Each structure stands twice: as structure tokens, then as C-alpha cells.
Amino acid sequence: MELITTYICKKFDIGVHDNMFGGTLMSLIDDAAASYSAQLCDTPRMVTIKFDELVFKKPVKVGNILKIYGKVQKFGSTSLELYMEVRKHNVYTGEQEIVTHTNVKFVRIDEEGNPIPISERVKQRYNERIKKFGKGLLTIDEKGIESENPSLN
Numbered sequence: 001m002e003l004i005t006t007y008i009c010k011k012f013d014i015g016v017h018d019n020m021f022g023g024t025l026m027s028l029i030d031d032a033a034a035s036y037s038a039q040l041c042d043t044p045r046m047v048t049i050k051f052d053e054l055v056f057k058k059p060v061k062v063g064n065i066l067k068i069y070g071k072v073q074k075f076g077s078t079s080l081e082l083y084m085e086v087r088k089h090n091v092y093t094g095e096q097e098i099v100t101h102t103n104v105k106f107v108r109i110d111e112e113g114n115p116i117p118i119s120e121r122v123k124q125r126y127n128e129r130i131k132k133f134g135k136g137l138l139t140i141d142e143k144g145i146e147s148e149n150p151s152l153n
């Protein structure tokens with residue numbers, strides 16, 4: 001699994017029981033998974049086709065830091081299935097608790113909204129990166145991106 005998003009729960013995320021609203025958490029997962037799948041497949045044209053069951057195991061309160069992790073479960077022909085896991089991160093101890101997890105499936109589409117294949121190059125590159133870096137997204141080193149702060153280069 002790799003870290004995709006970190007989020008701090010705000011007052012406006014809270015529902016009627018002083019916990020983060022479930023729909024908001026679902027939206028955060030969809031956001032993280034969509035951006036992850038787009039980066040992995042080199043295209044913004046990825047649509048969510050399926051969400052598996054979500055069980056909210058722990059409440060999320062204002063100020064809680066959420067970390068959303070993901071990994072590819074399976075590449076299909078036009079689709080990609082991701083395993084997504086949301087954890088509460090304790091900044092004092094570094095301990096994490098699983099809030100919820102699920103599988104989310106995306107389909108690559110063309111300009112007309114029809115499914116099109118995910119290339120073999122994308123699938124192979126993901127597997128190579130996982131082997132080499134333990135993650136599927138580009139690293140700064142791999143891309144040779146320089147920071148605007150010269151002391152960091």
C-alpha cells in the first residue's frame with residue numbers, strides 16, 4: 001500500500017453525532033482513488049464504476065488526521081480495481097487505527113465516455129515500480145524534479 005492523501009477532519013465535516021459524516025468520508029476515498037488511478041494510468045479519464053461495501057469501524061472527530069492508502073488489486077482490460085484503506089493517525093505515538101477499507105473499481109474511458117483498454121505499458125510499469133520502490137506513483141528522484149528551494153536540490 002502507498003499513501004495517497006492526508007486529511008484533517010474539520011468542523012464542517014461533522015454530521016449529526018459529532019462524528020465525520022459517512023458520505024464525506026466516502027467522497028474522500030473516491031477522490032483519493034480517482035486521483036491515484038488517473039496518475040497510474042496517465043489519463044484524467046477514469047470513472048468510478050463500483051464501490052464495494054464500506055463499514056465505518058471507528059468514529060472520526062474534529063482534528064483527527066486521516067491517512068488514505070491504496071494499492072492495485074487487479075488490472076482488467078479497461079478497468080482497474082483498487083484496495084483503499086483509511087486510517088486515523090496519532091501524531092503523538094505514530095500509531096494508526098483502521099477507520100474503514102473497501103475496493104473501488106475504475107474504468108478508463110475515451111472522449112465519448114466509452115470504455116477503452118488500459119495499456120500493457122501502464123500495467124507493467126506499475127508492477128516494476130512496486131518491485132523497485134514499493135509504490136506505483138512517480139518519485140521525485142525518478143522524475144528528476146527540482147525544488148524551487150535550492151537547498152533541497
Ligand SMILES: CC(C)(COP(=O)(O)OP(=O)(O)OC[C@H]1O[C@@H](n2cnc3c(N)ncnc32)[C@H](O)[C@@H]1OP(=O)(O)O)[C@@H](O)C(=O)NCCC(=O)NCCS
Pocket residue numbers: 046047048049050075076077078079080105107109113114115
Ligand atoms: C464506466 C462505463 C463507461 C462502463 O460502461 P459499460 O457499458 O458498463 O462497459 P463494459 O460492459 O464494457 O465494462 C467495462 C469494464 O467495467 C467492468 N464492469 C462493468 N460492469 C460492472 C459491474 N457491475 N461490476 C464490476 N465491474 C463492471 C467490466 O468488467 C469491464 O472491465 P474489464 O474491461 O477490465 O473487464 C459506464 O458504466 C458509465 O459511464 N458509468 C458511469 C460512470 C460514472 O459516472 N461514475 C461516477 C462519476 S466518476
